[in-house]
Amino acid sequence: MRRESITTGGRARMPFPRALLMALLLASASAMPAARAADPAPAAAPAIPVSVAQAQLKPVSEALEFVGRVEAPERVEIRARVKGMLEAVLFKEGETVKEGAPLYRIEKPLFQADVENAQGEVERAKAALELAKIQRERADELLAKNAGTVVARDQAIAAEASAKGQLLTAEAHLKTAQINLGYTDIVSPITGKIGRTAFTKGHIIGPESGVLATVVSENPMYVTFPVSQRDYLEAQKEEGKVDLTNVEVRIKFSDGTVYPEVGRINFVDVSVSRSTDTVIMRADVANPKGSLIDGQLVRVELKSGKPDEKIVIPQAALIADQGGLYVFVVEDGKAVTRRIRPGGAVGANVVVEEGLKAGEQVVVDGFEQLRPGAAVRATPAAGLASGG
Template identity: 60%
Template sequence: MVRCPRILLILAVAGLSGAAHAQTEPAPALPVGTVTAQKKPIDRPLDFVGRVEAVSRVEVRARVTGFLDAVLFKEGDPVQAGAPLYSIEPDLFEAAVQEAEGALQRSQAAQTLAAIQLQRAQELVDRSAGTVVARDQARAALDQSKGAVTGDEASLRTAQINLGYTKITSPIAGRIGRTSVTKGNVVGPDSGVLTTIVSQDPMYVTFPVSQREFLRAQESKANLDRSRIAVRIRFPDGSVYGEVGRVDFVNISVDRTTDTVLVRASMPNPAGTLRDGQLVQVALQTGTPEEKVVVPQAALIADQGGVYVFVVEDGRAVVRRVKPASGGSGTDAVIEEGLSGGELVIVDGLQRVRPGVLVRATPATTLSSRT
């Protein structure tokens, strides 16, 4: 009976020892998905804000005054060069042509008569039956009649040109805007712009480049052929235009108000996607890639101190401050500083990761879903 308390004491001590041992067991490692930071050749684009401009832009105006007979196009449609656009009442202009033709016929007849009279006067002089004065007068009359013919020919040509101006046609191929006049109105040189036509393919994209960026490009790409620079554009909704353009012009002077150099690129526009005056994002790719460390965008975390990622070192999550490059490469982020390549970067399970916590790394592609 004396031994029972001693046995109970031993059992109690053993129980406390087991509880203490259970409390000191390490927490289970968190499962996380990782990728290896890799070095890749990156052709990092230079980004600018640009505006689409038509290569050709024509403001259609009336060149003669008259009543508008017809509007021969549908607003907003594509038109071909030479397509009829407007018709001005031609009656007065046709009459002017006929009048000029009659005047020319009269002057031509007078020229014929003057030529005959000169011939006769010369024959009389040759037979000593006429005077030299009469012959010279006949020659002067012929010269005058020739001048009258020339003037009447010009008048007829002017009347024919004016008649042709009653049919207003498209000088270029492109897309036509809305009309500012309708049938029945009087139009003329003082009527202003009747409509506007802009060419469609190709299109220009112009964008200003700051002096600093321009000088930096000159220093680092001194021997770079500008025609080899690939130009891509992105629309305000984030979508990327499928065609690639080329730089074809750099302005010869710097804009004094903005301290920028205007650069222009030519962009194919076979489907008519680009429109004159459109605002776009411009990305220049030089075609000379540099080795850069690349990680998924999902690995980046931002706080008041900047941007960082979690990497796995000795089975624990460790914070690495990084400096991402502006832009990126699709779903990847280009890292300028903070990673050297080869690190295991955590991309899945970041919600529960804390600095120093034990982690169990698994390649991110093998996880069924992100936690």
């Protein structure tokens, strides 16, 4: 069948079915954006639950930490000063002994005999001196009556002087014997705790036997620690001179516990070690309960000066990457990163020198899934405070 064209104003028109098809296509295309706009929007991501702690302004003292060692102010090695059989050990190992308390006893009979022998020598010397004195007086009388000679008188004087010398020698021997007898009782020269005994009853001991036991004093104790020249000079810059009377010395044990007694520096060495470039400092610390032990390795913390107000946050909030340390802060329900410059540690917390303000909420738990700008649901961290 032949299709007829419709002309209008001399212009040919396309056949009607084709025109209708094009109109339907255009109408469909114009309706598509409207249909898409009517689609529902995607649901927002759920807020991430996190625990937060407040950055607080706290008084914080400047502190330096060193490795130190506990030392007893008095440490005595007990040794035998005479040789003999050890008759008795008079102490219990590990106990506290008083000054003058008996520790060992060496058998006495031989030393007692030496004393008695020396006493006999003294008596003989006294008798000889008395005789020499009488003979000298008689020689003087005879010479005065022209019945004696000058030579006899001079001999009598010399004999008297010799007798005096023999008496002095005998008395010295007696004193030595008495001292040696006293050495058979070995006593503690100081008050302190005594260690193990190296010998027991029945052993032959003497000066060559070495150390029998060691006694160390207990209260107070010393703590010595090396301070680098750099730290020492930095401390001097504050006031131009280190005020030792204002320095608190705190001791921390290997398990992290802090010793309750506060020490004070009582000595700074007069020279710098050439090998380590450090100055040895020493503090005395009360030790009423005997918690500090001679030779113990500890950490020593020095605090001085008036405390400064510092921003303090829990160390649990710190996150590290290649750029340094940062924390997540909650602002308007969203997570925001803050680069910080930390200071020293204050227990389980850390001082923040730059990057935070007091009152800001830092994330301490749940930040593993956080991204900057993520919505968060913050709750206070239980049992975690940022106090100093």
